[in-house]
Amino acid sequence: MKQQVTITVNGTTHTNEVEPRLLLVHYLRDVLDLTGTHVGCDTSQCGACTIEMNGSAVKSCTVLAVQADGAEITTIEGLAKGGELHPIQEGFWEMHGLQCGFCTPGMIMTSVNLLKNNPHPTEAEIRHGLEGNLCRCTGYQNIVKAIQYAADKMSAEPAAAGDD
Amino acid sequence: MVASSPFGSSIKRREDPRLITGAGHYTDDVRLPGMLSMAILRSPHAHARIVNIDTSAAKAMPGVVAIYTGADLVDLVAPVPCAWQPKNSDIKVPEYRPLAVDTVRYVGDGVAAVVAENRYMAEDAAAAINVQYDTLPVVVHQLDAMKDGAPQLYDSVPNNVAFHFHLEGGDVDAAFQKADLTFKQRLVNQRLIPNAMETRGAVASYQRGSNELTLWCTTQNPHIVRFLMSLCTNIPETQIRVLSQDIGGGFGSKIAMQAGEMIASVISKDLLRPIKWMEDRSENYVSTTHGRDHVDDVEVAAMKDGRVVGLKVTAYANMGAYLSTAAPGVPTWLFTVTQSGAYDIPNVASDVYGVLTNTTATDAYRGAGRPEATYLIERVMDLVAKKLNLDPTEVRRKNFIPSDAFPYSIASGAIAYDSGDYDKTLDRALEMIDYAALRKEQEQARAEGRLFGVGFSTYIEVCGLAPSAAAGAMGFGGGLYESAVVRVHPTGKVTVLTGINPQGQGEGTTFAQLLNGELGVPVEDIEIVWGDTDRIPMGWGTYGSRSTAVGGSALVFAARKVRDKMMKIGAHLLEVSPEEVVFDQGSVHVKGAPDQVKSFGEIALAAYTAWNMPEGVTPGLDESYFFDPVSNTFPFGAHVCVVEIDKDSGKADVRRYVAVDDVGNVINPMIVDGQIHGGIAQGLAQAVLETAVYDDNGQLLSGTMMDYAIPKASSFPNYELDRTVTPCPFNPMGLKGVGEAGTIASTPAIMNAIVDALSPLGVEHFDMPASPQRIWQLVHEQKGN
Amino acid sequence: MYPSAFDYFRPSSVDEVVKLLQENPEGKIIAGGHSLLPMMKLRLAAPASLIDIGRVPGLDGIRSDNGGVAFGARTTYDQIIKSDVVQQTLPVAAEAAGVVGDIQVRNRGTIGGSIAHADPAADFPAVLLALDAKVNATGPNGQRTIGIDDFFVDMFTTSLEPEEIVTEISVAKPAAKTGMAYEKFSHPASGYAIVGVAASVTLGNDGNVSAARIAITGAGPIAVRANGTESALVGQAPTAENVKAAAQKASDGMTFLGDIHAGEEYRAHLTRVFTERAINKAVERAQG
Numbered sequence A: 001m002k003q004q005v006t007i008t009v010n011g012t013t014h015t016n017e018v019e020p021r022l023l024l025v026h027y028l029r030d031v032l033d034l035t036g037t038h039v040g041c042d043t044s045q046c047g048a049c050t051i052e053m054n055g056s057a058v059k060s061c062t063v064l065a066v067q068a069d070g071a072e073i074t075t076i077e078g079l080a081k082g083g084e085l086h087p088i089q090e091g092f093w094e095m096h097g098l099q100c101g102f103c104t105p106g107m108i109m110t111s112v113n114l115l116k117n118n119p120h121p122t123e124a125e126i127r128h129g130l131e132g133n134l135c136r137c138t139g140y141q142n143i144v145k146a147i148q149y150a151a152d153k154m155s156a157e158p159a160a161a162g163d164d
Numbered sequence B: 001m002v003a004s005s006p007f008g009s010s011i012k013r014r015e016d017p018r019l020i021t022g023a024g025h026y027t028d029d030v031r032l033p034g035m036l037s038m039a040i041l042r043s044p045h046a047h048a049r050i051v052n053i054d055t056s057a058a059k060a061m062p063g064v065v066a067i068y069t070g071a072d073l074v075d076l077v078a079p080v081p082c083a084w085q086p087k088n089s090d091i092k093v094p095e096y097r098p099l100a101v102d103t104v105r106y107v108g109d110g111v112a113a114v115v116a117e118n119r120y121m122a123e124d125a126a127a128a129i130n131v132q133y134d135t136l137p138v139v140v141h142q143l144d145a146m147k148d149g150a151p152q153l154y155d156s157v158p159n160n161v162a163f164h165f166h167l168e169g170g171d172v173d174a175a176f177q178k179a180d181l182t183f184k185q186r187l188v189n190q191r192l193i194p195n196a197m198e199t200r201g202a203v204a205s206y207q208r209g210s211n212e213l214t215l216w217c218t219t220q221n222p223h224i225v226r227f228l229m230s231l232c233t234n235i236p237e238t239q240i241r242v243l244s245q246d247i248g249g250g251f252g253s254k255i256a257m258q259a260g261e262m263i264a265s266v267i268s269k270d271l272l273r274p275i276k277w278m279e280d281r282s283e284n285y286v287s288t289t290h291g292r293d294h295v296d297d298v299e300v301a302a303m304k305d306g307r308v309v310g311l312k313v314t315a316y317a318n319m320g321a322y323l324s325t326a327a328p329g330v331p332t333w334l335f336t337v338t339q340s341g342a343y344d345i346p347n348v349a350s351d352v353y354g355v356l357t358n359t360t361a362t363d364a365y366r367g368a369g370r371p372e373a374t375y376l377i378e379r380v381m382d383l384v385a386k387k388l389n390l391d392p393t394e395v396r397r398k399n400f401i402p403s404d405a406f407p408y409s410i411a412s413g414a415i416a417y418d419s420g421d422y423d424k425t426l427d428r429a430l431e432m433i434d435y436a437a438l439r440k441e442q443e444q445a446r447a448e449g450r451l452f453g454v455g456f457s458t459y460i461e462v463c464g465l466a467p468s469a470a471a472g473a474m475g476f477g478g479g480l481y482e483s484a485v486v487r488v489h490p491t492g493k494v495t496v497l498t499g500i501n502p503q504g505q506g507e508g509t510t511f512a513q514l515l516n517g518e519l520g521v522p523v524e525d526i527e528i529v530w531g532d533t534d535r536i537p538m539g540w541g542t543y544g545s546r547s548t549a550v551g552g553s554a555l556v557f558a559a560r561k562v563r564d565k566m567m568k569i570g571a572h573l574l575e576v577s578p579e580e581v582v583f584d585q586g587s588v589h590v591k592g593a594p595d596q597v598k599s600f601g602e603i604a605l606a607a608y609t610a611w612n613m614p615e616g617v618t619p620g621l622d623e624s625y626f627f628d629p630v631s632n633t634f635p636f637g638a639h640v641c642v643v644e645i646d647k648d649s650g651k652a653d654v655r656r657y658v659a660v661d662d663v664g665n666v667i668n669p670m671i672v673d674g675q676i677h678g679g680i681a682q683g684l685a686q687a688v689l690e691t692a693v694y695d696d697n698g699q700l701l702s703g704t705m706m707d708y709a710i711p712k713a714s715s716f717p718n719y720e721l722d723r724t725v726t727p728c729p730f731n732p733m734g735l736k737g738v739g740e741a742g743t744i745a746s747t748p749a750i751m752n753a754i755v756d757a758l759s760p761l762g763v764e765h766f767d768m769p770a771s772p773q774r775i776w777q778l779v780h781e782q783k784g785n
Numbered sequence C: 001m002y003p004s005a006f007d008y009f010r011p012s013s014v015d016e017v018v019k020l021l022q023e024n025p026e027g028k029i030i031a032g033g034h035s036l037l038p039m040m041k042l043r044l045a046a047p048a049s050l051i052d053i054g055r056v057p058g059l060d061g062i063r064s065d066n067g068g069v070a071f072g073a074r075t076t077y078d079q080i081i082k083s084d085v086v087q088q089t090l091p092v093a094a095e096a097a098g099v100v101g102d103i104q105v106r107n108r109g110t111i112g113g114s115i116a117h118a119d120p121a122a123d124f125p126a127v128l129l130a131l132d133a134k135v136n137a138t139g140p141n142g143q144r145t146i147g148i149d150d151f152f153v154d155m156f157t158t159s160l161e162p163e164e165i166v167t168e169i170s171v172a173k174p175a176a177k178t179g180m181a182y183e184k185f186s187h188p189a190s191g192y193a194i195v196g197v198a199a200s201v202t203l204g205n206d207g208n209v210s211a212a213r214i215a216i217t218g219a220g221p222i223a224v225r226a227n228g229t230e231s232a233l234v235g236q237a238p239t240a241e242n243v244k245a246a247a248q249k250a251s252d253g254m255t256f257l258g259d260i261h262a263g264e265e266y267r268a269h270l271t272r273v274f275t276e277r278a279i280n281k282a283v284e285r286a287q288g
C-alpha cells in the first residue's frame, strides 16, 4: 500500500507516493535523483548517507521516507547557498579533507551538526563527533583540520554559522 | 602565460569542488532509461553440492523480469579469469564460474541472479528462491587444507595446493652454518577486508543494433576489464566501452574482475535492458576479494654484531576458494622480492604455497605482498635486536644497503633497487622523536610499572609497478607500461588522456601540475581525463603506487613531444631556426630576445589552422606516449611509533607517530601527506583493529561493519610527517610513488612498539591483531605465572 | 539494505497505538527506528506492520517531576544531552547519552525504544537500572508502572506485554550526597557497549557508603544489577581498596556473552575493571 509523503528538500517541496519500506536515502537518490547522498553500508555504521533533517544530522539509510513526511531536509546538494560554499565545504577543500570523496557528503553534513552543537570543538571533540562517519582514505587527520578551519571561519563570520 | 602551480606546491585539488557539493558521479549514480536492478542470491554454505534450484515462486513475484542460475550462464560467459600465473611455480587454475554450477565453495558464492524492476523487488524474489544443498566438509585454514585427508575443493588441485613458488639467491645453507645466531619464528599476517567506502558494482547496458556493451564499473583498471570481458563474453573489444570515473576508494579490491560485473554484462546482452548491480556492504564482505592471510615460517641467520646473513621463508598463503585475477602474483613475486627490505641480505630463499580453502578469495590489498614482506623483515630486525640485546636502530643500520650501493640487486637477482639513503630517513626520524629522551621516558615509565613501547619500521617499497618485460617474466598476463595523450586544442586549452584510473589519489591535480611544469599551461586550462576506454589509449590502471611514476612519466614524455613541435612551429612563425628559440613558460621566443615571442595560444591556433607550417611538420598538436620504465621505483622511509598500553583493558594507544618518507621528488606535498596519513591509519588498523574471522564452518563471523572494525576518527592521533628526497633516476621527474608507503610501514612499526611495551613481561612475539583482548590475555598470563 | 514490505500506520494517540497493536499481532511500534530498521535492512526482522509513534502527542519531552526527572518515551539522546533539567538533576543521563552511538544516532534513537528493545549491549538499560527508574506503560487494560528491576527479562525481552506502549520513564530526585557515573568500553566496530557500568553511590554523613546501585550492560545477555558489589560497598568507607574489593564481586554469578572481539573471560574482567572505575568516579562526585 503506497503512502503519500510531502517532503521539502533543499527548499523544494515534493509530494510522492512511496512504498512504506522505502528508505529515505533511496527516496532522495532514486525518486528525487539527488545522488550526492551516498550509501556505504547496510548496518547504519558509515554515515555516508548523512543528511540534515529538521535541523539535525541523521543517517538517511536508517529513516523511512514515510517517517520523514513533512520534514525539511538539506542534502549536500543544498548546502552551498547562492553558489557560495559552506565554510565546512571550504574547509574540506582547503585542508585536503577528502580523497575519493565517497564519505565526504556525509562527513560534511555531520560536521554541520557537530559545529552547531559545539562551535569551538577541541581536536578530541571533533574526533568523537565523527564517530558515526567512516573514511577509508584520509586517516581523518585532514578531516579534523577541515572542521577546525570551518570552526575558525564560522566564529569569525557569525553570519555563516547559523545557516542550515 | 604564467605558471600558476609550480611542481612541488600544495595547490588545492581540482577534483574537489564537484565532490564536496554532491556532484560526484559514482557507479551507483548512473541512471538509464529502462534500467533493471540485479540481486545475487549467495550461498549460505561454505561447501555444498547444489541439488536443486527452484525459481518458480520467485519468478512469479511482482516486478521480476528474469532469474538466471549458474547453468543458465554457462553458454553466455566464460569462467572468471586468473590473469597472473606466476613463473617459477606449477600453478593449477581451477574453474571459477560467475554463478556456481553444481558446487558452492564459499559462503557468498553466487547461486542465482535475479533481475527486477527495482532492488527491493529483486531481494524479495531472491529470498523466495528455493535452493536445496547437500553440504560437504569445509576447510578454512590453509595449514589444515594442505593436510592429508582434508576436504578437497577441486579434483584438479590435489591437497588444495594451487601452486608452489620458489625463489632464491646466494647460498642460504652456508649462511646458516656460519651464523652466530639462528632462530625460527612463525609470523601470521591475518586476513583483512579492504572496505573501500564504495562497494563494488556495475551498470551494464548492451545496445541492440550497435551491438555495443557500455559498462560503468568501480574498477581501478578499465582497460583490463575491457580486455578480460571481451575474452570472457566474446563481445569484441571494439564493441565494449568501460567507464569508471569517480571511484569511492579501491585499495586493491577493485583490480580483480568481479563475477557481478560479468553477470550484469551478459544479462544485459541477453535481455537488452540496462542492468545495475551494486553490492550491499555485507555482500561486499563475502563477494569482493580479501587481503593478506599468510602464515609465514621464517628462519634467520645472523652474526653477533647484528648482521643478518641468511633468511629462509616458507609462506602459506590462503587464496580462498578460487584464484582471483591478480591473486597468485601477490604472495609470490610481490611478496618475495621485497623480503629483504632495506637490508643487504646476501642469502635468501623463499618458498610459497598458494592454498585453496572454503573462504572468499584473496587478492591485492593496499600494498599487496609488500606489507606482508615488510612486516616479516621488520619483525625479524627487532627479534635479532632482542636476541642479541642490541638497539633495534643499530641492527637496522648494520644491515642497511649503503647509499653508494645503488642500483642494488637483491640476492635472487630478480629485481634491482633504484636509489636510496636509508640512514638519512632514520636519522631524521630519530631527531624528530628525540630518541634518547624517548628511551629515558620509557625507562621512567617502566619504573612506574607502565607498559610503554617504541617501535620502528625502516621500510622499502616496490612501487611504480612496471616494466612490462618484468611483468611478463613474472607471469603477469599484461603489460605495465602506461599511456598518455596530450591534446592541445586550437584555443590553447589542453586535454590529457591517461591510462591510469585514480580512486582519490589526486592525479586530476598532480598531472595538471606536471603538465604545467612541462608546457607552462595554467592548470585551469588543463583537463585530465581517465576512465573511458573509448577515449583513452590502452593503459593498465591505478595500483601498486604506479600512477604518477609510470603514468605521470608518460604524460611528461607526451608533453615533451608537444613542446618540441611547438618550438618548431614557433620558430617558423618567428622566422628563425628551431635552434634559435627557447620554450619558456608556455611561450616560444628567440634566444636572448624575449620580446620576439609567440604565445602558447598563437602556436596552438597556428598548428590547427595549418596555414603556415614549417616544412615536414604535420598539422595539429596531439601527441601520445607509451612509457615503459626500465625499472620499478623504491620509496623508503623510517617510521617510529610510540605506544602506551592500558594494563587493565589491554588497549594500546598510539602516543606519537613519526613518519619520514622518501618518495623521490614531490609534485604536491599536501597530496603526498594525505596519502601517507591514510596509509598509516590503514596499516595501524591491521595491527590493532582489523581481522576477518571465519568459524570452522566457513561462516564469516566478522561479516558486517558492526563486527569488522575499521578505524574511526578517534582511533589514532595526528601523525608527524617529514620527508627526505632521493630522486628515482629511471623516470624523467625523479618520482617514486607514495600510495602504499604508509600502510606498508605502519603495521610493523606499531607491532614492534607493542611488543617492546610488553617485553618486560617476557613477550618476544605475538600475532596480530593486537586487540585489547589479546594484549590483556598476555598481561594476564604473565600475572598468572 | 532493503526491508521486506509491511503495512504502515501512523496513529495520533496512545489509545490508537494500543488498538493498532491489538489489531496487528505481527506489528511493531517504530519510534526512532535505530534499532528496528538496521535489523529490517538485513531482513533479520520483518514485521508485518509498523506503527509509527513519531507523531503521537504526549510522548515527548523531559520534565522535572517532584525534583526528579520524567522522560517522554520518545525523548532522544540528543534531547537528554541538551536538557537543562537533566544537566542539573541527573547529569549522568547526559553523560551516558553522550556515549551512545554517534551524533546521528543520538538525534534519532529514543530512550523508550532503547529499553523496549532491550539490546544486551545498549547503554540506557544499565543507566536506568542504577537510577531505579520507573517505566510507565499503557496497554489494553490502561496504564501501569513497572519498576526497572522488573523490566528486563532476557535478551531482547522485557516484561512489557505485546500490546503495551512505553509512555514515560521517570527517575526520582537523587538523595543528597549521591554521585553517579557511567563508564563504557565500546565495541571497536559497532560502538555499542562491550561493557558499560552505571553507578549511583550515596554517602552518609559519616562519609561511608549508605546506598549504592550498580548496573552492568553489554557483558551478558541482559543488563543486571551487581548485587554483590552493592552489598559489599554499603556501610564501607569508599576507599580505593574497598571499592576495588567490591568491584571484584561485580562479575559473580553473571552470565557472559562472547564475540570475536571479547570473549567471556575478558568481559568478566572488564566488568570488574569498569565497575571499579564507575564507582570511583561516582564516589568522587558524591564527595565533590
Ligand SMILES: Cc1cc2nc3c(=O)[nH]c(=O)nc-3n(C[C@H](O)[C@H](O)[C@H](O)COP(=O)(O)OP(=O)(O)OC[C@H]3O[C@@H](n4cnc5c(N)ncnc54)[C@H](O)[C@@H]3O)c2cc1C
Binding pocket: A043, A044, A045, A062, C028, C029, C030, C031, C032, C033, C034, C035, C036, C037, C038, C053, C073, C074, C099, C100, C101, C102, C105, C108, C109, C110, C111, C112, C113, C114, C115, C116, C117, C121, C122, C123, C124, C164, C165, C166, C167, C190, C191, C192, C193
Ligand atoms: C549505528 C548505531 C549505533 C548505535 N549505538 C548505540 C550505543 O552505543 N548504545 C546504545 O544504547 N544504543 C545504540 N544504538 C541504538 C539506538 O540507541 C537505538 O536506536 C535506540 O536505543 C532505540 O530507540 P529507537 O527509538 O530507535 O527504537 P526503534 O528502533 O524505533 O524501536 C526499537 C524497539 O522498541 C520498540 N519500541 C520503541 N518505542 C517503543 C515504545 N515507546 N513502547 C514500546 N515499544 C517501543 C519497537 O517496537 C522496537 O521493537 C545504536 C544504533 C545505531 C543505528
Ligand code: FES
Binding pocket: A038, A039, A040, A041, A042, A043, A044, A045, A046, A047, A048, A049, A050, A059, A060, A061, A062
Ligand atoms: S549508508 Fe547510512 S550509515 Fe552507512
Ligand code: FES
Binding pocket: A097, A098, A099, A100, A101, A102, A103, A104, A134, A135, A136, A137, A138, B197, B248, B249, B504
Ligand atoms: S575520502 Fe574516500 S572514504 Fe573518505
